[in-house]
Each structure stands twice: as C-alpha cells, then as structure tokens.
Amino acid sequence: MIFLRKFHGLLIPLGAVISALAIGALIIAILGANPFEGYLKLLEGAFGDGDALADTAVRAMPILLVGVGICIAFRAQVINIGGEGQIVSGALLSTVVALNLPDLPAIIIIPIVVIAGIVGGGIWGAIPGALKAYMGVNEILSTIMLNIVAIQIMNYLLRAPLIDPVEIERGTRIPQTERLSESSDLPILIDGTRFHLGVIIALVAAIIGWLFLWRTTLGFKVRAVGHNANAANYAGMPVKKMTMLAMTYSGAMCGLAGTVLVFGSQSHRLITDGSSLGFTGSAGFNGIVAALFGGLHPLWTIPSSFLFGGLLVGANAMQRAIQIPSSLVVGLNGLVVIFVVCSTNIRERIQRMITISEETTQSDTFTRTRATNG
C-alpha cells in the first residue's frame, strides 16, 4: 500500500507507455517482423551513442516547448490543439524578421528572432483565446481550423513573396526561402553533433513555465481558473483574461518552437512540402502527448519529451532495420494519449482506496486505544 501511495503517479504513465508498446509489438509481429529486434534497434537508434542522444535531444526540443505551453493551457482548462498552426506562425514571423534585418552579430540577431517567434505564436494563440473567452467559441475546433489557415498562409508566402529568388531563376520553384543569415544560425554546442542552442532554450523555457505556474500569482490564478472557474470568478479573479493568457502563453511557446526549428535546422531556411503535416514533424500533437505523459508538469515534461523524441528518432532506425514504417510511433502515441486520459480515473480510484484504508486503520487504532484506556 505504501508503495502504491508513493509511486502511483509515476506507475500509471509508465503502464500506459508499456501497454502501448506491447500492442505495437503485437502489430509488428502480425506484420511479420521481429518486435524484439525492432525495439532493440529503436532503443539503439534513440539512446545508443552520443550522436543518437544529440539527435534525440534536438528532436525532443520542439516537443518540449509545445508541451510546456500545453501544461499551462490544459491547467487553465483550455484545450489547445493549435500547436501546429502556432509553430508555423512563429516560424513565419521570425523568418520574415530575419530576412528583413541587416547583417547583425549573432548576439543581437538571435534574441530578435526568438522574440519574433514568441510574438508570432502568441498572436496565433491569442485569436482562439479571445474567441473562447469573449465569444464562447469552442477552442478545440477554432484551433484546428487555424492550423489549416496558418499552413496555407505559409504555403502561399513560400510560393510567392518569400520564395528564394534562385528557385525562380532556376525554374525549380521549390517552396522555400533563401538561406537565412549565417549569424542567425543557432550555434552548435557539441562539435560533430546536431546539439544546438535550441535545446538549452527549451530547457530554460520549461523551468520558466514551472516557475510561472507554481511561483507567481498569475500562475496561481491560471490554475485556479482551470480548477473551478466559478469559484475563481467568485474570488474576484478575471476568468476571461486568464483563459486568454493561458492560450497566448501556450501559443507563444509553440511559436518559439517554430523559430528554433527553422534557425536550428540543417538547411537554415523555412521550407514547406505543401502537405498539411509540413515541417513541424507533428510536434504540435506530440507535445500534447508529452505534456499529458508528464502529468501536465513542465519539469516532468522534460524527461517525457526526451522519451517521445527518442521514440521518433528510434522509429527511423527501426524502419531501416526491420522495414516497419515509422508511422507506427504516431499510432502508438495515439494509444498512449488514450491510456493516459483513461488512467486519470484509475488514479482517482486508487487514491480513494488508499484514503479509505488509511481511515479504517486510524479508526481501528482509535477504538483499540479507547478499549485499553476504558
């Protein structure tokens, strides 16, 4: 019982991921490949050596940033599914800013593009936030629609006004910008790997997110509104403003992820393949998975993002080794989400069970003491 009481918060998400992986193993076996070999390659590919770890960290970074935003939004009871669109708008604004800046030293230009990304994503979060707070529009639907809008705006801009002039000259017309100024490249921190400044930015953002939620009055209000909007309103808290703030903060984190994805990319430019899933690598959705898995706690979202980043990196290694497409991991992520949200109920049942058993023990002691004294 003590074991359950201490660790059920950790056991349940682990149970969720293990169940999902077990189902994945079953599917791999049905498709005629060896699941053990597959998972071994997946682990090696994700965490096997320094290079793999660096790749995992880089892959985890946008997931972590989105996840931190999701922690704040979901705690305010705002379901932000608009991560994809907010990543795109942050990436777009910071790219436009970078293209229009004169050549400045890195120490000036990087903070500018980072702020531009935060603003871009923040705007794309503020729109559904305002629609929800002041007009009662369901934020799930509006954010999904705004994803489509942002992606199509990007497709338009990259095909016409922002397209690399070289692409027009050559007639290839690949929808991408020209190479961004070299001083805006996020510096590589470990030589020979892809580990760049963006990873540190994401870690700092996670710590700030935690401080915001649990060490500031504003964060307390956001959580209070999410916990019970009526009670918060009665206590004089501005419910609508907090809803908007949570959505804007969440969008800003996604926008930052967009900036880091562009300026930390190997091609150092914004590029689209025209599809609805685009350059984000579904980070807008994977961030939700990671945040839920981390119990909507920004600091726990750090290891959980590394886990999911690792799964995505490892999935490619698995694909090469046993020819099982990496889209398996997307499907498994879906299962993890379902298991984790189902487990909230299980967790409550366990908690009730523990409380009841403790109460019985206490009352037992009480009766016994009375009996001896009496």
Place this chain on the structure above:
Amino acid sequence: MGEFFTISVLIATFASGVRLATPYLLAALGETLGQRSGVLNLGVDGVMLMGAFFGYWTVLETGSRLLGVLIGILVGLLMGVIYAIATLVFKADQGISGIGIFLFGLGFSELLFLEQVGTPRSIPSFEKLKIPLLGDIPKVGEILFNHTLIVYIAIALVPLLTWLINSTTFGLNVRSVGETPSAADSLGVNVNKIRTMTILAGNAMAGLAGAALTIQLGTFQNNITNGIGFIAVALVYFGGWKPGGVLAGSLLYGLLTAIITKWKTLGIVSGATASLTTMAPAVLTVIALAVIARRSTTTPTALTIPFSRGD
C-alpha cells in the same frame, strides 16, 4: 473567370459539390447523434482514416465495393468500442481521447497502407445511378438526381435521423441524456447505454464516410481525409445540432471544395494563390463558429460531461 460562368461548367461544379459533400454529411450526421446525447467525439478524422484504409484495401483485394463499404462500417464500429470504453467506462476527457483516436487512426492507416499496399493503386469508383424521370429534368436532374447510390443514402439519412431524434422514444432518450442525464437516469433511462449506442452508430457512420471518400476518389493516400473529420465536427455546431442544418452546411462545404477544384483546373487561381483559396473553408468555419456561439442556446447542455451517479 468567364469560362467558369457557363451553364455546363456550373452544372458540373454543382453536381460535384453534391458528390463531395457526401463524406462530410455522413460523418457529421453520426457526430450529430453523438453530440445530442452529450458526447463530443473529436476522433472522427482518425476513424474516417481507418475506415478509408480498410475500405480501400478490401476493394483492392476483392473488387467488391459493397464489401469495402461494409468493412468501413465495421472498422468504424470497432473504433467506437475503443472510444466508448475510454469515455464511458474510464470517464476519460472526451476531447483529449478524441485526439488520441485521431493520432491512432493517422498513424496506423499510414502504417498499414505502406505495409500492405505500398504504392497507390486505383480501385473502381462507385457507378452512377440515374433516378428515372427525375434524372431527366434538365439541369436540376444532372445536379441532384444523377449520382451514386452512396450519395442518395447519405441524403436519405437526413430525414431518417430527424425522425429518429424528434419522433421516437429512442430519440427522446438521446435528447434527455444530452440535456440532463441525471434527470434521465432518475426516470430509469440507462444513460451510458444510450451513449454507447450513439457512439457506436456515430463511429460506424464515420467509418462509412471514410470508405465512401476513398471509393469516390478511387484511390488512397496518407492522411486522405485532410481534416474532413474535424470540419464534420464543426458542421454539427454549424447546423445547430439538427440533421437538416448539417445537410445545408455539408452542401456548402462540398460546393466550396468543388468550386476551388474547378478554379484550379481552369487556371483561374494558380500556383501560390491556390493555397489561399484552400484555406477559405477553414476561415469560413472560424467565422461561422463565432457567429453561432453568440446564439447557441441549442447546445446540448451535458455535452462533454461524463455521467456518473452521485456516489
């Protein structure tokens, strides 16, 4: 622009608008039933993707479109079982579990397609079934009465569902469970049983919508729905939770898609500008949602709220 406004092009565009509206309509009607009982299923897109893949695969292997459609419905039902267990037994958050279902469908439909089929091969599309007499009416006949069977079925479901919701005991139970589940419960209505039925029916219709989509197109590709399932959820709001309203919204979306496609093929919009027209339906949805939210007295009161007896 001139070449668009000729009678023959306009008729063809309207006719394909009705055809393109079908997947939206089937999915949105299923979602309407669910939402009237207080369940917001956001996984429609994922269910459609699974229904589409299995429907496509069945037709590819057997050549039978009827079997493809039936398998699509069956897959939808199975997905519905997962969703019902998550939201009714474990009382999981409906919105987030819907996103889980979406990712599940997105990932596994792609995985199975790559594994079992690989490169897209075409399958036979539905055959047109001209309704006698009505189909011979000039212009109108071409737009409305010269379609495939699945289009007629989808449209016939509109009055059927209206009758089911408004005029049957089952419909009354569905509405009461969606408005005040505790009152329904105290009168002996089994809330979760009603919700299980609407979830299964709704998901079966989403599976059917997916199968209809892929057979209409005569092929399959990754993420073939491209968000149709999410728009279908929005269409339920748009249609004021009434099958008739949902029909109007679906036709509008079908027509909009048909016009955009026609403009692209005629070269009226090309290259970069085409991206801007592609986002028109999404922009329209956001505006429509904002307008509807202002006067949304019709929203089922218990929407998204899990039911448990006060124990």
